[in-house]
Amino acid sequence: MSLWKRRLPLICTIVFGIMGFILQLVPAFKSFLDIQNQWMTILFGFAIVIGVASLTKYHFKKIRQKPEERIFSYITFSSLIVMAVATLFGMKAETGIFNALYKNLFDYVYVPLDATIFSLLAFYITSAAFRAFKASSWLSTLLLFAGGIVMLGRVAFGPLMVFGELTQWIMSVPTVAAMRGIKIGIGLGMMATSIKIILGIERSFLGGE
Amino acid sequence: MKRFVYILVIISLLFSAGFAEEAENNNELDFTPKGKLEIKDKGNDDGTGVNVFFRPQNKPEEVKYYLLRVYYKSVSEDNLAAQYRIENKDRRYKFNVSLQKRRKHPYPNSRKGVARVYVSNEKGEAVKAFLTESTNTSASWFNINKLSAFMGVLLFLLFVYIFIKQARRGVEFFIRKIPGLEELDNAVGRATELGKPIYYIPGIGTTSRIATLASLNILAPVTRKVAKFATPLKVPNRDPVVMSIAQDVVKEGYMAEGRPDLFNSNDVFFLTRQQFAFAGAVSGLFKREKPGAVFLLGKFYAESLIFAETANDVGAIQIAGTDSVSQIPFFIAACDYTLIGEELFAASGYLSGDPLIVGTMKAQDYLKAILIVLLFIGIILNIFDIDIITKYILQR
Amino acid sequence: MEAISTLFWPTVAVLLTLAIYTFLWEDNPIYKVAEHIFTGVSVGYMIAQSWHNIIMPKLIVPTTNYFSNGRYLLAIYFIIGGLIGLLYLSRFSEKTSWLSRYPIAITVGFYAGFKIVPIWMTNVSKQLNATIQYPNGDSMLNLKMFGKFFDNPTWGNFISAINGPIIVIGVLLVLIYFFFSFSNDNIVVRASRKPALVVLMLGFGGSFGYTFMARISLFIGRMNYIFSDWIEILTTTLGG
Numbered sequence: 045m046s047l048w049k050r051r052l053p054l055i056c057t058i059v060f061g062i063m064g065f066i067l068q069l070v071p072a073f074k075s076f077l078d079i080q081n082q083w084m085t086i087l088f089g090f091a092i093v094i095g096v097a098s099l100t101k102y103h104f105k106k107i108r109q110k111p112e113e114r115i116f117s118y119i120t121f122s123s124l125i126v127m128a129v130a131t132l133f134g135m136k137a138e139t140g141i142f143n144a145l146y147k148n149l150f151d152y153v154y155v156p157l158d159a160t161i162f163s164l165l166a167f168y169i170t171s172a173a174f175r176a177f178k179a180s181s182w183l184s185t186l187l188l189f190a191g192g193i194v195m196l197g198r199v200a201f202g203p204l205m206v207f208g209e210l211t212q213w214i215m216s217v218p219t220v221a222a223m224r225g226i227k228i229g230i231g232l233g234m235m236a237t238s239i240k241i242i243l244g245i246e247r248s249f250l251g252g253e
Numbered sequence: 254m255k256r257f258v259y260i261l262v263i264i265s266l267l268f269s270a271g272f273a274e275e276a277e278n279n280n281e282l283d284f285t286p287k288g289k290l291e292i293k294d295k296g297n298d299d300g301t302g303v304n305v306f307f308r309p310q311n312k313p314e315e316v317k318y319y320l321l322r323v324y325y326k327s328v329s330e331d332n333l334a335a336q337y338r339i340e341n342k343d344r345r346y347k348f349n350v351s352l353q354k355r356r357k358h359p360y361p362n363s364r365k366g367v368a369r370v371y372v373s374n375e376k377g378e379a380v381k382a383f384l385t386e387s388t389n390t391s392a393s394w395f396n397i398n399k400l401s402a403f404m405g406v407l408l409f410l411l412f413v414y415i416f417i418k419q420a421r422r423g424v425e426f427f428i429r430k431i432p433g434l435e436e437l438d439n440a441v442g443r444a445t446e447l448g449k450p451i452y453y454i455p456g457i458g459t460t461s462r463i464a465t466l467a468s469l470n471i472l473a474p475v476t477r478k479v480a481k482f483a484t485p486l487k488v489p490n491r492d493p494v495v496m497s498i499a500q501d502v503v504k505e506g507y508m509a510e511g512r513p514d515l516f517n518s519n520d521v522f523f524l525t526r527q528q529f530a531f532a533g534a535v536s537g538l539f540k541r542e543k544p545g546a547v548f549l550l551g552k553f554y555a556e557s558l559i560f561a562e563t564a565n566d567v568g569a570i571q572i573a574g575t576d577s578v579s580q581i582p583f584f585i586a587a588c589d590y591t592l593i594g595e596e597l598f599a600a601s602g603y604l605s606g607d608p609l610i611v612g613t614m615k616a617q618d619y620l621k622a623i624l625i626v627l628l629f630i631g632i633i634l635n636i637f638d639i640d641i642i643t644k645y646i647l648q649r
Numbered sequence: 650m651e652a653i654s655t656l657f658w659p660t661v662a663v664l665l666t667l668a669i670y671t672f673l674w675e676d677n678p679i680y681k682v683a684e685h686i687f688t689g690v691s692v693g694y695m696i697a698q699s700w701h702n703i704i705m706p707k708l709i710v711p712t713t714n715y716f717s718n719g720r721y722l723l724a725i726y727f728i729i730g731g732l733i734g735l736l737y738l739s740r741f742s743e744k745t746s747w748l749s750r751y752p753i754a755i756t757v758g759f760y761a762g763f764k765i766v767p768i769w770m771t772n773v774s775k776q777l778n779a780t781i782q783y784p785n786g787d788s789m790l791n792l793k794m795f796g797k798f799f800d801n802p803t804w805g806n807f808i809s810a811i812n813g814p815i816i817v818i819g820v821l822l823v824l825i826y827f828f829f830s831f832s833n834d835n836i837v838v839r840a841s842r843k844p845a846l847v848v849l850m851l852g853f854g855g856s857f858g859y860t861f862m863a864r865i866s867l868f869i870g871r872m873n874y875i876f877s878d879w880i881e882i883l884t885t886t887l888g889g
Binding site for chain 1: 297299300301392393394395396399402403405406409410463464466467469470472473492494496497501502504518519522523524526527528529530532533555556558559561562565576578581582585586587595597598599601607613617621624
């Protein structure tokens, strides 16, 4: 049984890992690469089903455990079904009720919610900066010091232009050096992780027996 | 001498051919269209790329527009790969053409490209063809621009082999302390003391992101630590595939500690795939369940700070780590401990202590040391304008 | 009646926006409603997207095309892909869930291998190259720049001469800082520790500050929607 449950999946990892590596290096296989890329997305196509199943299970359990909060689960499912139906039938349609519903839901529910949660960052970035400022460590003070100069420099005018110049220097010298050093390290770390996976050294993703 | 004669012959043939063609259409144009057309295999590709060069030799008053058409296989309407309208500005034009572009067929079955230049009118129509050149292309079996990657991998494998062999013999490697990971036990312990759950967010990346895989590798030792204290561990996910893997990893972790009873597949759950819907839902969970420790490890984008700040708001210890360089500053500012950059990828070896994985960490260090030496050599050579390193080894 | 319909959806958007902002004060049922609506809507959208963007154009359409073109091998390959993808559904039962390891193993393996070369090129090779030379091919340790400074010792010339060397030293410090297998007592590691942290923190600070204004403008954008766009719709529909 171990063959089917562990060894064969591991062989799949190794074979497809080597395939991916070779496809990058051999230009002659480009047309196969295009096919393979398409093929890989097919695998994802059905994964959404288990996602939805997990969400459903989660909410059913919640309804059982906290019946007073079941209204939120009902909200989730009704909006899920309405949006799924509207998008399925309305996205590719030019007109019709589904298309109108899809468009309105997308433009006036999906997009504003997305943009608003994103905009919460305006508050969070301020509070994070404030906290870093209060922290006693010289490191976070230094981080905030550089950050403060750049914040000022981005909006500087007139006599404050010195901040503008300092900003330019910070962004083009220390930031470049730090980011570059980190990128190189990350690159090597990712490469090592990939190779560990392909060699079968790291296989926790395959689970147990 | 021989070569000179050949060239003379070719030139005279070309000229006569040009005149012959011109003679046919002489009544339409009152000048001789002239130019130099070259088509060359681009090389280092799958045999579908050609470079086409055209140098008009008519004055702009004579010919204002040319039309360049590139075909694959042969000149025919169906085989047209690309066409360009060229305004005669008395310079050399270069075009990168893919012979595959307009083809419905996915496989290249022709290895020949034909370029033809026409005199064109104001409307952009072809009036008269006057130059045709063709070339055979070939697919290459190795992309020479990526040689350094191949060498890097080979070198790394060599080091891995050496150190794993040593590790198997029982040599113990030193690994320096990584502060964020040292705190892991404390974080788990504190959450247990407070009787609060632990949240582990494996980022918002899919399995195609190496950082996500690194995070799932860390989840294994984290689960084992959590299992010892029997503290609830929750793993919300943005990707169903990552969720599946995380479920298996957590289950395996509990089993390894002899606590399969603690595993509940509902604790490793899927929320939504939308970035900010996920961020909003997770921060809602943070506020309601008030976790004692929050792990944010994996691929994060702009929403990183939403997690970090709400977790801080409810008093959780946050241990974060990501490979997104633009998000690391936010984690450093907002979180208690941050794994910077490559520490994230080293964490699984650090935590598990598996000699094989530690061996690869050592190999990674050696590869890095070699790259530093190459960097030095490159810089010194570059001062003397020798670009051997930048051109062949560390390509742009 | 028409006034209501033009006003309805933008008002929904405004209410949802405000509902999200209530979270900043504390968690509350209004936020919870908005959060759950968003979860539902986004998952619903994703289901339809999977159909419209993956199942149809990547699986069904190409497979039928390949069949009709007589490219049976490719068609079968795509069907196999679909079948392997279906193995994810084995997770519905404890007993069969191990079958889902196949699509997982293939996905993880393929992308691990596929990413190695691009990661090396963009993260390692390209970055090291850029530490040796500027994009125009000039050396980072450009002696000409120093020559220029000695000919004409101005502040600007000095800065432009030392910027390159500072970047090189900064990159080296950061690289050394992250070595794992050297003891903290190692003289090189110990000496480079603090300067490396200075470079890192200055760099992170710069990145932090640079994003700050962009984040603030997101909030301004939302406020604009309410106080300019929506108010305008409101006054025109109610007024006219």
